Amino acid sequence: MELVNLAAFAILLGLAAAVSCPGASQRPGFTLGWVLYADALSALVVLLSAFVSLVCSIYAVGYFRHEERSGVLQEAEEWAAGLPSISCASTTPLCPSWFSPMMLVALANNLGILWVAVEGTTLASVFLVNVLRTRNLS
Numbered sequence: 001m002e003l004v005n006l007a008a009f010a011i012l013l014g015l016a017a018a019v020s021c022p023g024a025s026q027r028p029g030f031t032l033g034w035v036l037y038a039d040a041l042s043a044l045v046v047l048l049s050a051f052v053s054l055v056c057s058i059y060a061v062g063y064f065r066h067e068e069r070s071g072v073l074q075e076a077e078e079w080a081a082g083l084p085s086i087s088c089a090s091t092t093p094l095c096p097s098w099f100s101p102m103m104l105v106a107l108a109n110n111l112g113i114l115w116v117a118v119e120g121t122t123l124a125s126v127f128l129v130n131v132l133r134t135r136n137l138s
Contacts, residue, residue, distance in 0.1 A: 017047060037107065037109035038107055046103055049106065098128060101118070102117075
């Protein structure tokens with residue numbers, strides 16, 4: 001799953017680079033009806049967000065492997081027994097579920113779509129913050 005996650009973020013970085021390339025379209029921006037719109041600023045935001053997300057996902061592989069080897073994850077699972085918590089294995093699908101609405105925020109062409117995307121980012125963040133629950137961190 002780590003490899004799939006890294007490959008997905010690398011593909012998204014390539015797509016973001018294609019969107020932000022000045023020669024990608026004849027017009028300064030592109031639209032998809034009333035749903036999406038990309039101008040130069042939103043394309044830059046998408047490109048920078050995709051780059052940061054790829055770098056963070058690369059770092060997360062080593063970070064979570066280190067946490068498993070050092071026993072921090074086992075301590076967190078023992079301490080949080082009976083409490084709702086999320087394992088580190090579930091961060092692989094949670095990271096893209098946080099990244100997707102974040103990209104939609106930058107590309108939204110409708111206030112309703114923008115609001116739904118912001119709320120989606122907030123809901124995904126709630127689950128990602130709850131990954132490590134230990135006595136020191138909770």
